[in-house]
Amino acid sequence: MGQKVNPLSFRLGILYKASSTWFASKKDYQSLVLADIKIKNFIFKRLALAGIVSVEIERSINIIKVIIHAGRPGVIIGRGGSSLEVLKKELETYLKKIGASSSLKFQLEVKEVKNPDLSAKLIGERISEQLIKRYPHRRAISQAQERAMSAGAKGIKIQVSGRVGGAEIGRSEKYPMGTIPTQTLRSDIDFAKVASLTRSGYVGIKVWVYKGEATL
Numbered sequence: 001m002g003q004k005v006n007p008l009s010f011r012l013g014i015l016y017k018a019s020s021t022w023f024a025s026k027k028d029y030q031s032l033v034l035a036d037i038k039i040k041n042f043i044f045k046r047l048a049l050a051g052i053v054s055v056e057i058e059r060s061i062n063i064i065k066v067i068i069h070a071g072r073p074g075v076i077i078g079r080g081g082s083s084l085e086v087l088k089k090e091l092e093t094y095l096k097k098i099g100a101s102s103s104l105k106f107q108l109e110v111k112e113v114k115n116p117d118l119s120a121k122l123i124g125e126r127i128s129e130q131l132i133k134r135y136p137h138r139r140a141i142s143q144a145q146e147r148a149m150s151a152g153a154k155g156i157k158i159q160v161s162g163r164v165g166g167a168e169i170g171r172s173e174k175y176p177m178g179t180i181p182t183q184t185l186r187s188d189i190d191f192a193k194v195a196s197l198t199r200s201g202y203v204g205i206k207v208w209v210y211k212g213e214a215t216l
Contacts, residue, residue: 003182007189007208014185015214022059031099032059038098039091043068046087050075053113053121065107066091071116084108117151120207124194127158127205131196137165138175145177148209155179155210162203170201180210188214 008016020036040055043066051071058065070076077084088108095106116122123144130140141158148156155178162170181187188211196203 007182007187007191010182011185011189015188019054020057020059022057024059035095035098039066039094042091042094046090047076051113051116051122051125053119063105063107064095065109067109067111069111069113071113071119071122073110073112076110084110115151117147118153118190118209118211120190120192120209121194123148123156123158123209124192124205124207127160127207128194128196128203131160131198131203131205134199137173141175145175149178152211153178153209154212155208157208159206160203161206163198163201164203166198166200178210180208182208184213186213186215188212 012018019040020033022032024032036057039057043055044052047068047070050068050073053069053071055069056067058067068076075083076087078086088106091108092106095104113119113122127137127140127144131137137160141160144158145156155176157174157176157180159172159174161172164171164173180189182189190207190209190211192207194205194207196205
């Protein structure tokens, strides 16, 4: 089972919590889920250079709180917090555009990812950028694995699928290093899927990073 399911959803409620935290009635549930997806997509596109790892949304009766976890928080905050204020206004405008209630108060918080070399999302994005620049995929993957292991990872597995290295026939390659106990529920595994749009075609990248056992 652990081999076929997203490691994050497999451990949801056991090790990890949902990225959206709120309660809604049946009639409002669908619209709020769709609004959360739109907000997250907007932030990921708007702050593509900030190394966004995840976006959490917490809703209460009159407040929407958005927590952004980023590898480069300085890009979001800007000098003296000027960029953060601009982003806050843009998000408030966007919320009104997608039909959110105007009476809702909006809060924005930025948190730094302490170790970017252990973030599966940032590792995948770095490999994606290297593949677009025609960097040899085996070298890019081995460098990412060495950085992750030296940063304290117990194991890392990277899979690339598609027209790898510009090949005419698509294929899938896996590169494991260390241990990745995907079946064990107490294993703290970070997982991410990233698309690399190379000149040859679409290459999908999957990254598993095992950080050790967590307390349940």
